[in-house]
Amino acid sequence: MSTRTAPMRLNLGRFVVYATLAFAVCFYGIPLLWLFVAGTRSEASLLSDPPFALGTWEAFTRTWNNLTSYNNFQIVSWATNSLIYSIGGVLLSLAASIPGGYALALSEFPGRKLILLLTLIAMITPSTAVVLPIFLEMNLLGLSNTYAGMILASGFFPFGVYLTYVYFSTSLPKGVMDSARVDGCNRFQLFTRIALPLARPIIALVAFFSFLAIWSNYFLAFVLLSDDKLYNLPVGLTALVSGSGALSNLPSNDVPIKKPEVVLAAILVVLPVLLIFMAAQRFVRSGMLSGAEKG
Amino acid sequence: MAAVELNNVSKSFGPVSVIEGVDLTIEKGEFVVFVGASGSGKSTLLRMIAGLETVSGGDIRIDGKDVTFDEPSDRGIAMVFQSYALYPHMNVYDNIAFNLKLARVGREEIDKRVKEAARILRLEPLLGRSPAQLSGGQRQRVAIGRAIVRNPKVFLFDEPLSNLDASLRVQMRLEIERLHRELGTTMIYVTHDQVEAMTLADRIVALDNGRIQQVGPPLELYARPNNLFVAGFIGSPKMNLMAGKVVEKTVGQAVVELVANAAPRLELALPDATVGDALTLGVRPEMLTIIAGDATVPSGMTALPARVESIERLGNITFAYLDAGTSELLTIQVMGHSDLEPGHAVRVGIRAQDVHVFNAAGAVMTSAIQR
Numbered sequence: 001m002s003t004r005t006a007p008m009r010l011n012l013g014r015f016v017v018y019a020t021l022a023f024a025v026c027f028y029g030i031p032l033l034w035l036f037v038a039g040t041r042s043e044a045s046l047l048s049d050p051p052f053a054l055g056t057w058e059a060f061t062r063t064w065n066n067l068t069s070y071n072n073f074q075i076v077s078w079a080t081n082s083l084i085y086s087i088g089g090v091l092l093s094l095a096a097s098i099p100g101g102y103a104l105a106l107s108e109f110p111g112r113k114l115i116l117l118l119t120l121i122a123m124i125t126p127s128t129a130v131v132l133p134i135f136l137e138m139n140l141l142g143l144s145n146t147y148a149g150m151i152l153a154s155g156f157f158p159f160g161v162y163l164t165y166v167y168f169s170t171s172l173p174k175g176v177m178d179s180a181r182v183d184g185c186n187r188f189q190l191f192t193r194i195a196l197p198l199a200r201p202i203i204a205l206v207a208f209f210s211f212l213a214i215w216s217n218y219f220l221a222f223v224l225l226s227d228d229k230l231y232n233l234p235v236g237l238t239a240l241v242s243g244s245g246a247l248s249n250l251p252s253n254d255v256p257i258k259k260p261e262v263v264l265a266a267i268l269v270v271l272p273v274l275l276i277f278m279a280a281q282r283f284v285r286s287g288m289l290s291g292a293e294k295g
Numbered sequence: 296m297a298a299v300e301l302n303n304v305s306k307s308f309g310p311v312s313v314i315e316g317v318d319l320t321i322e323k324g325e326f327v328v329f330v331g332a333s334g335s336g337k338s339t340l341l342r343m344i345a346g347l348e349t350v351s352g353g354d355i356r357i358d359g360k361d362v363t364f365d366e367p368s369d370r371g372i373a374m375v376f377q378s379y380a381l382y383p384h385m386n387v388y389d390n391i392a393f394n395l396k397l398a399r400v401g402r403e404e405i406d407k408r409v410k411e412a413a414r415i416l417r418l419e420p421l422l423g424r425s426p427a428q429l430s431g432g433q434r435q436r437v438a439i440g441r442a443i444v445r446n447p448k449v450f451l452f453d454e455p456l457s458n459l460d461a462s463l464r465v466q467m468r469l470e471i472e473r474l475h476r477e478l479g480t481t482m483i484y485v486t487h488d489q490v491e492a493m494t495l496a497d498r499i500v501a502l503d504n505g506r507i508q509q510v511g512p513p514l515e516l517y518a519r520p521n522n523l524f525v526a527g528f529i530g531s532p533k534m535n536l537m538a539g540k541v542v543e544k545t546v547g548q549a550v551v552e553l554v555a556n557a558a559p560r561l562e563l564a565l566p567d568a569t570v571g572d573a574l575t576l577g578v579r580p581e582m583l584t585i586i587a588g589d590a591t592v593p594s595g596m597t598a599l600p601a602r603v604e605s606i607e608r609l610g611n612i613t614f615a616y617l618d619a620g621t622s623e624l625l626t627i628q629v630m631g632h633s634d635l636e637p638g639h640a641v642r643v644g645i646r647a648q649d650v651h652v653f654n655a656a657g658a659v660m661t662s663a664i665q666r
Contacts, residue, residue, distance in 0.1 A: 184394050
């Protein structure tokens, strides 16, 4: 070994970094861990055993059956709804964001700066602030309380337009576009044959973020949907909790939805996001970094 | 019929004018090189011919047809870019075939033409690779292959070799030269590298500030530069330029005093000069002679006392940089070895017939007589 290798020492800076990281892991990780463990336990175990005690397979399957079969498999249809809204909304937001961002980045037309500015404003406006106007609009169009209305409202994703704009204006090599023009691409082919195939990372990134936003959107669905058959998972979960009295301290009723079932429902909401993040992680990271360097 | 004709072509970005009234006719099969410093407008002019930049005034004809407002793909040109500009998501074969596919050429014909281009450029083993797996030289060959398959009327090259390292650049330069010989197609080539310009060009177009400064065969630009810009730009190391002033005038002749050590005087053939004119005199580094300390000055030479500042020995050639009291150091090219050392006091010999004279506006008044 070379004697010039610096010994691993725990200096103050390193200590602070690790301590902060450890704190963050505990602070955010422990509740999540608890959630997954609690899903396997019975109600009695939740009340008496230590917080991280593991439950049993029987307890888990019983809870699972109680939850899924309750009210004629209501939660399954909510999950399906969530999936429909998310997929529809993601497709819609992609269909709008990718060409929109491309046009803003690569063409000069009157009003381009204004549209960019409006996109930015729309992006930083809290989405909850526009829920009421969207509700009124959907009412006017007769689309409130429909799949189409919910998908249409979910597809509004200015952040995606902005992300795409940044990606195309920084990462698309100008020479490649010029070369494609010389080769005979018209404007449409420039987009479909050159820009789009090169935009895979940004498509993944926009899809990921918009999925995340739509899947966990509570307020929009709460306002737009009044028919409980159309609920998505977050709204359904709330309805389930308040309807069953599972988390209140009232005398027990005969509804089979107790604390374990509520925990399991919460896992159903969280799990797809976690899985998709793990699968898309590499894409998401490369998408976020790709603007930083020349292609 | 000329291959490319530019008639009073101009280009401006808002109030900023980048190309001003360019007139140029390029013959079929000619290899024309645009040279100039960065910002001279050479690339812009090429991109205007390609159709990648709009034209603000004048018109462009290719093969007799007015293409001023045509799309790049309708002009019968092919272009090779400095950045190679390969399509990263296609393999070499598809990169080369892309423009043929867009033009809806039949599959067999495409295959035939791609294979032919690959053969000419020795790319056959690489057809299945993606651009990321290629070296710089291979990428540039693919870019050239992409241009060849179109059978263009004109090839446009925009500094195609500047991203390559020195040895590869020499090799690719020879390859482009071979290509021009084999295909016989008109080529327009933009570079700031004057070695490329001198070696490749049938004619050089020297550009500065968006204007053509001089057009001609390389050696003519070297021997008889029209103005100070061309004099300073063509030739490496560059021509020595010295300030001077007309002090005496006879018929057809003028005596010019140099702004230099000992204010030497030269008698030059200058019919148009008047006493008091400020001039610039230019002498190529290989035309200056070093006269050792005690030797007598050969007849016909004017001696200029100087001190050696630095010496560059390249083996076959030695460059000496001397301080002679002129505004810039004088560069002298000595063939073979020289035992000069920094600090030596020497004299520089100038012959009147080797001097180019430029007036205050920079235009040539007299060129050196060719030996």
